[in-house]
Amino acid sequence: MPTSSCSIEIPVSYETLNLPHVKISHHPGGTSTATPVMILTLNRPEKYNAFTSEMANSLTEAYNIFNVDSRVKVVVLTGAGRMFCAGSDLDVGFGDGQGSAVEFRDMSVVPGGRVALAMHRCHKPTIAALQGSAVGVGMTMTLPAAVRICHEKSKYGFVFTRRGLTIESCASYFLPRLVGYSRAMHLITTGAVYPPSRKYFGDLFTEVLPDSGQVLIRALEMAEDMAKNVSPLASSMSRALMWRGPGSPEEAHLLESRIFHHMIGQKDYKEGVNAFLEKRSPRFEVDPGEKSAPSYPWWPSTDIALGPIVLKPSKL
Structure with a gap:
């Protein structure tokens, strides 16, 4: 990850951005400005969306912008063509192993960890729509997503050990927490690919659909x-409580009480209650980046890059 500050400019339209190997679409289509739902598509269908450094940089940049854009509420991540992602582009490879580990972490040809962290740190939840098969980083990049939906006839797997590699993209943190250590051990040590119905995946895929379309x-x-x-705001804080929760019920009680106290003082709580009582849809307007709990982040910070400078357009 870069070690110097970077600027983030929020575009009026995401469809004007030039991000290599990635396509961003407004949903519904035909709109000239950002929409609450954004579609982020891996866009190398001729290479089965094989992962590259350009794709990693594009995904990281997109998530960094989504994170600070109050117009965006949910991100849908999918792939173009038959496969979601065939893993890393092995025609490019990973270099020769020379140089320092820090340089490899920050500037390697396949920096999947930067993508996983950008997705994880984004206040806006991701729904991963795996319309086709996915292996390697094609799987690990989806682990920070809030929801994963897949195709029942496609195959999925963590094939790293079959390529002489270890897992990456923070998978050693996410995968055991999502499926349990026993299932994670099986998936990683076999390195095999399976249909999503196999028990090894547990509930990793919350919905499995018969038609890829x-x-x-x-x-x-x-x-x-x-x-x-x-x-x-409530979604962002709730996900942080689960991923960044303390280690005991007593500590969880103390932390949850502080965050709950903060939430009942926010406009979203009043709006949510009024909308329920008035039998109408809520109009939530609080930006989680601006109204997070005073104690957020409540975990010890691990610095891997300097914070970005946000440059908002004069008129959205």
């Missing part, structure tokens, strides 16, 4: 519902 449609339905009915 249904996957993105279902993900967008879910994203629309979330964007319309879920407070971005």
